[in-house]
Amino acid sequence: MNKAKAYSAVSAISPLASTTIPRRDATENDVQIEILFCGICHSDLHSVCNEWSEFMPTVFPIVPGHEIVGRVTKVGPAVTKFKPGDLAVVGCMVDSDGTCPECRAGFENFCPNMTLTFNSPDKHLGGVTYGGYSESIVVDQRFVLRVPSNLKLAGAAPLLCAGITTYSPMRRWGVTKGKKAGVVGLGGLGHMAVKLAHAFGAHVVVFTTSPNKKEDALRLGADEVVISRNADEMQKHAESFDFILDAVSADHDINAYINLLRRDGNLTIVGAPPEPLGVSAFGLIMRRRSFSGSNIGGIAETQEMLDFCGKHNITADVEVIPIQKVNEAYERLLKSDVKYRFSIDMASLKSE
Ligand code: NAP
Numbered sequence: 001m002n003k004a005k006a007y008s009a010v011s012a013i014s015p016l017a018s019t020t021i022p023r024r025d026a027t028e029n030d031v032q033i034e035i036l037f038c039g040i041c042h043s044d045l046h047s048v049c050n051e052w053s054e055f056m057p058t059v060f061p062i063v064p065g066h067e068i069v070g071r072v073t074k075v076g077p078a079v080t081k082f083k084p085g086d087l088a089v090v091g092c093m094v095d096s097d098g099t100c101p102e103c104r105a106g107f108e109n110f111c112p113n114m115t116l117t118f119n120s121p122d123k124h125l126g127g128v129t130y131g132g133y134s135e136s137i138v139v140d141q142r143f144v145l146r147v148p149s150n151l152k153l154a155g156a157a158p159l160l161c162a163g164i165t166t167y168s169p170m171r172r173w174g175v176t177k178g179k180k181a182g183v184v185g186l187g188g189l190g191h192m193a194v195k196l197a198h199a200f201g202a203h204v205v206v207f208t209t210s211p212n213k214k215e216d217a218l219r220l221g222a223d224e225v226v227i228s229r230n231a232d233e234m235q236k237h238a239e240s241f242d243f244i245l246d247a248v249s250a251d252h253d254i255n256a257y258i259n260l261l262r263r264d265g266n267l268t269i270v271g272a273p274p275e276p277l278g279v280s281a282f283g284l285i286m287r288r289r290s291f292s293g294s295n296i297g298g299i300a301e302t303q304e305m306l307d308f309c310g311k312h313n314i315t316a317d318v319e320v321i322p323i324q325k326v327n328e329a330y331e332r333l334l335k336s337d338v339k340y341r342f343s344i345d346m347a348s349l350k351s352e
Pocket residue numbers: 040041042043044046161162165184185186187188189190207208209210213247248249250251252269270271272273294295296333334336337338340
């Protein structure tokens with residue numbers, strides 16, 4: 001067993017602080033990775049604050065982080081995909097049973113025995129898994145992916161969650177040229193959705209509560225921007241969307257968006273506010289609209305997304321921060337003040 005520097009929270013009301021955690025020695029199929037960058041996802045914040053206690057209660061101490069870019073330092077004897085010195089990336093999952101129908105269909109993200117990168121039972125060491133706010137991690141090679149060499153690493157890290165979580169449902173619901181696609185909430189996920197939908201060729205409309213993000217939305221690839229608190233602006237788009245992706249982290253009026261869908265349009269929610277949303281039956285039945293959810297993406301699809309981003313030169317717009325600024329970054333996330341993903345430069349952990 002190895003010790004690794006990390007940042008953890010010891011309770012739902014504690015700030016993240018420096019600590020050391022155990023990491024297993026690389027076994028047969030393991031890849032040991034020195035972490036270079038880790039993105040900050042709003043899910044990290046929900047988990048640290050134990051806001052999802054009803055669905056996935058947080059076990060403290062928690063080490064969050066599931067947007068990991070690093071360099072391989074060691075591999076187990078059965079590892080064929082990687083060698084020391086290679087760049088390697090890890091997302092929201094580090095294991096699954098590999099045998100269930102979901103895994104066999106490439107949906108490890110829906111495997112009932114999937115192990116999340118943090119706050120999941122750790123099969124190797126007991127306790128729970130610890131995520132990417134750390135100097136290193138050890139992961140089964142099946143869950144370690146390759147990042148295209150043209151992508152800047154700090155901005156590539158968020159592809160591992162924000163990228164795949166928006167890529168997967170947009171592929172699933174056919175966001176392509178000729179389609180009108182909406183993106184609700186211009187945060188980490190939302191800004192990736194805009195870049196990807198634009199690359200897919202769709203007509204992209206951003207819905208934001210932050211008027212000061214308008215210029216950025218257009219620069220990121222939006223064709224139109226709607227300030228969602230303005231009812232007149234919303235009304236102009238009534239019954240016109242083929243697809244809307246909702247990436248909002250807090251309670252909001254979902255019916256306002258369902259009503260913007262055309263017949264047979266779909267609204268997919270990826271944002272995960274802890275409280276239930278009130279969906280009007282009439283909004284759905286009158287136009288045969290559908291409302292669905294989506295959870296990250298499978299491993300093969302995540303590699304597909306990375307390769308797509310390589311080809312189109314897509315990365316997140318990141319504010320690179322030292323780990324010592326992580327609590328400040330969380331406060332800013334709560335105020336929707338992020339442009340548009342924080343990426344932690346893990347070299348900053350060396351001074352702890
Ligand atoms: P984020 O960067 O904090 O962005 C969230 C955005 O939502 C904000 O920037 C803001 O956009 C909007 N927003 C926030 N509060 C709002 C409110 N009260 N009313 C209306 N809009 C509001 O968060 P993120 O990292 O992108 O994550 C978004 C959500 O997705 C989180 O709940 C996260 O846990 C979830 N998530 C789900 C999956 C999955 O697999 N399904 C994966 C990753 C994350 P504007 O300023 O533009 O309004």
